[in-house]
Structure formats: structure tokens, C-alpha cells
């Protein structure tokens with residue numbers, strides 16, 4: 001499929017079926033984004049012809065019932081999964097044109113991911129979990145220490161950094177996971193049900209951290225959630241049903 005930058009809007013004016021131009025300032029845009037799992041009778045269209053533009057510093061909630069396509073959409077936007085048709089433009093570059101190693105580089109440096117189940121490594125301390133992405137990326141020890149320390153401070157975990165995950169509460173573990181996702185300095189943080197395993201009070205504290213990361217640090221935060229308190233704190237909410245956005 002073809003993608004149009006804002007400067008090419010003229011192409012759209014002459015062809016009403018052309019995809020809408022992509023705003024020059026968008027951090028992520030999708031046009032005609034579609035994902036079908038399986039084939040024949042078994043085919044499931046998890047994401048259907050999605051068009052969206054996400055602007056820098058947005059705190060965006062994608063809501064919808066179980067099975068509506070939220071996780072699939074996040075995975076496509078993050079380049080973790082390949083669309084069946086359509087495409088994603090990330091920071092001005094079409095992901096379908098990326099090689100596998102370029103995708104790995106992009107995911108390592110430009111994107112952070114936070115999951116419902118935290119995903120920390122049990123044998124590593126909070127600090128070691130956070131510095132791991134820098135270790136993998138070959139960052140030197142002194143810089144690793146500084147950046148991991150800053151990321152842990154940012155999520156309010158300046159102390160307790162020597163503790164292992166099982167010695168931390170669920171909320172603290174999710175803070176460690178957020179610090180780990182931010183330590184490489186990504187432009188976008190994806191959070192898939194980040195409060196799903198937390199009580200409501202702890203969930204609000206995690207939602208507040210995510211909001212502040214977007215508001216104060218300009219990181220774009222995209223979350224898929226069932227949590228109405230979290231969705232209510234977002235700057236924009238899009239609801240999905242059967243793989244597409246619906247009016248609320």
C-alpha cells in the first residue's frame with residue numbers, strides 16, 4: 001500500500017479513495033491496518049482497516065471488550081507483529097520496509113513495552129532488571145548505572161533497588177517494569193493492561209506514573225486497558241469492537 005506524507009495531500013484531493021495524508025508530526029500512523037489470523041473457515045480478522053494518527057506526548061487508551069483486538073493492534077503498532085495488509089509509519093518510516101534487524105534496533109531503542117504480568121526476571125534485582133536492556137545494547141557500566149538509577153527514581157523506586165521481584169509488591173514490580181521500559185529513552189511506551197493484576201488504588205498510582213511520563217517527559221504512551229480509571233486519565237480514548245474503532 002502507499003503512504004502519503006502531509007506534503008503529498010494533493011494526491012488525496014484527486015483520489016477520494018486514497019488513504020488520508022499522514023500528518024508530518026505524528027509519531028505513529030496506521031493506514032488500512034489489518035491482521036487476519038488463520039485462513040479459510042478458521043480465519044479471524046483481529047484488526048480491520050484501522051486508520052489512526054498518534055501525536056507525540058499523547059496518553060492514548062485503547063479500550064474494548066475481551067477479544068476486540070487491542071493487543072493485536074498494539075503489537076502491530078510496535079512492529080512486534082506483521083500486518084496482513086495496510087501498514088504503520090513510525091517516526092516517518094514505513095515499518096513494512098524495515099529489515100528484521102532494523103525492526104530489532106527500533107524496538108530496542110525507540111519503543112518500551114509494559115505488560116500486565118510485569119515480565120521481570122526473578123533471579124535479578126530490581127536494579128539489574130532495569131539495566132538489562134542497556135547491558136544487551138552494549139552500554140558501558142558507568143552510563144548503565146546512571147541511567148538505571150534515573151529510571152528507578154522516575155518511578156519512585158530510588159530505594160529497594162537491590163530487592164528481587166518476589167520481595168516487591170505487584171505495584172512495585174510494575175514500577176520496575178516501567179523503569180526497564182524507559183531506560184533506553186524510547187519515544188513511545190506501549191502498556192498492555194498495565195493495571196490488570198493490581199488493586200484499584202495501586203492501579204491508579206501506576207496510571208499516574210504513566211500519565212506523568214507522557215505529560216512531563218513527552219513520551220507517547222499507548223495503553224490497552226479494561227481499567228476505566230486508567231482510561232479516564234488518558235488524553236484520548238479509542239474504543240474497539242470486532243477489530244475496528246467504534247463511536248462511544
Ligand SMILES: Nc1ncnc2c1ncn2[C@@H]1O[C@H](COP(=O)(O)OP(=O)(O)OP(=O)(O)O)[C@@H](O)[C@H]1O
Nearest residue numbers: 037038044046064065066067068069070071072073
Ligand atoms: N495468535 C493468534 N492466533 C489466532 N487468533 C488470535 C491470535 N491472537 C489473537 N487472536 C484472536 O484475535 C482476536 C483479537 O484478540 P486480541 O488478543 O487482540 O484481543 P484483546 O482485545 O486484546 O483481548 P483481551 O482484552 O482479552 O486481551 C481474538 O478473537 C483472538 O482470539
